[in-house]
């Protein structure tokens with residue numbers, strides 16, 4: 122038995138040695154070839170580095186990314202501008218009845234399900250989205266900061282806890298949404314059972330607007346915790362221990378260590394997370410579909426849980442003239458995100474320590 | 476305040492279960508108001524000792540007393556110490572002013588007094604004009620002063636410095652050495668200064684401790700330690716150029732150099748020993764001197780006021796630093812001697828000195 126293990130070990134070692142040698146030789150061959158090609162190019166005066174000016178070289182190096190971005194990002198953006206200017210666009214024969222600058226924007230803004238709700242309903246795409254952004258982003262950032270600090274503090278089972286908190290990140294959003302919906306089910310749902318709430322309706326027929334919103338925010342917050350915790354935990358672990366030792370010697374209370382040392386030292390990461398999660402929260406879609414279906418409306422409800430992105434999708438589905446409305450909606454979303462990001466960058470100048 | 480370590484021991488156990496004894500049964504008493512240098516080669520347990528005094532590491536055994544108080548189990552924040560880290564550990568996001576202010580924010584000090592103390596301390600260490608800068612905008616020497624100011628501003632009972640000068644260039648190191656000594660004298664605070672640089676320790680300390688593998692080798696005033704080393708390790712660790720050490724036999728109480736009898740040591744039994752003589756303790760013998768040895772000069776270097784002679788004793792290369800006037804450039808041989816008390820006889824096995832107290 123022991124000799125068998127020994128044999129396996131030694132053959133394993135031989136294998137790794139030969140693999141390493143193989144890669145070593147590959148690299149040597151590659152370098153030799155590279156040298157040869159370089160010499161050849163130099164001789165023919167074709168060397169990229171000397172023949173082209175800096176900007177041309179930059180363009181050549183960037184071209185793969187630029188081509189992909191052009192096809193899938195820049196062209197659609199230009200197209201939305203174009204669509205937004207059309208009036209009475211007919212997709213099947215590609216005709217329009219005229220041009221407009223603000224017409225489609227006005228249609229969107231006057232839409233009862235976009236900005237201001239009609240008197241007999243609750244919730245609009247913009248309001249819902251803003252509520253989700255302004256609650257779930259700060260709550261999830263604070264929560265993940267505290268959880269990361271706590272995780273960093275424990276020694277036993279550290280890896281285990283880190284895995285637990287990271288699970289939502291690798292799990293399908295829709296699947297989690299179904300689980301959450303099941304947890305908040307009126308009849309026999311975990312939450313109602315646990316808190317003894319009887320047949321309290323959270324997301325089903327009869328649920329009020331704020332109950333649905335609570336569940337949605339809970340889900341949106343929890344679902345984004347994993348990534349934030351991972352980023353914060355990694356940055357906290359990168360902080361020099363000596364700062365904490367110095368703070369301990371100076372009798373610094375825990376909350377001041379948190380607010381005056383940990384947070385400022387990882388502030389670039391907090392800022393990064395803030396900007397990306399604000400953008401991410403503005404684009405919320407999956408979670409709403411998972412909880413309330415593509416209509417974004419619990420059965421029989423007189424309100425909508427729709428987000429801006431859902432609103433836009435709904436009009437893309439319509440085709441034709443609706444596309445102009447969808448385009449106007451996307452540009453409004455783009456404008457809001459742009460302004461908010463600029464505000465955040467301005468505000469960060471004082472608070473973020475690089 | 477007096478600082479006392481009793482049988483202080485620290486054993487680290489790593490993941491595979493092997494033990495490292497970083498500090499081994501260290502017992503010393505540091506008098507109130509003195510600066511004690513903790514000296515030893517890298518990895519000998521200096522930082523570990525310091526961190527145990529600070530409370531950042533728990534001793535495996537032994538006790539630590541501040542005055543009459545047993546602080547062994549006391550949390551670091553309750554000990555009232557100032558600690559200067561090897562790389563200063565200044566908070567990079569705070570200005571110099573805020574860095575120095577930070578310890579006071581956690582204390583029960585009125586705001587006016589706190590501001591006053593920060594200003595005074597900044598002036599004392601000579602950075603009063605840089606209070607608005609961030610640590611990254613300071614030179615190494617300036618950062619080091621900020622670190623000292625931050626450690627001192629809360630008026631600690633003990634000041635601990637962990638190799639504070641090792642990141643500075645040679646000239647600045649010399650200057651800061653004197654500065655630290657001055658600040659320590661002015662504040663009269665009991666100070667432990669860790670360094671691996673023997674010259675630095677000798678020049679700054681009132682007394683110094685030499686550690687090797689966590690074991691105390693000697694604890695005394697620098698000059699005393701230099702002149703009367705307790706063992707071969709201390710003798711070799713101190714001094715530049717290093718001490719000459721070589722094997723020699725003692726026969727009938729006389730040390731044998733190159734088959735000649737050199738000096739008589741009644742208290743030394745016959746046998747084989749390690750002899751230590753510092754290069755600068757040799758001198759050219761007077762005509763009537765009775766303890767002298769004639770050696771063949773292998774090489775001769777003039778270094779300013781002194782002359783360095785290379786020769787052989789008992790098959791070992793030896794260096795002697797003598798007065799330039801006493802040897803000529805073309806001399807092929809010279810008669811050397813040294814003071815009786817500057818020739819050290821060490822036990823071959825234990826390294827302990829035999830011919831002193």
Ligand SMILES: Nc1ncnc2c1ncn2[C@@H]1O[C@H](COP(=O)(O)OP(=O)(O)O)[C@@H](O)[C@H]1O
Nearest residue numbers: 487488495497516517518519520521522523524
């Ligand atoms: N946290 C630790 N875990 C294990 N071994 C350590 C630890 N800290 C120090 N040691 C070991 O203890 C010995 C003394 O270290 P240290 O006190 O840092 O030496 P130095 O005199 O250079 O400051 C070294 O052998 C070092 O490897």
Ligand SMILES: [Mg+2]
Nearest residue numbers: 521522523638
């Ligand atoms: Mg050290």
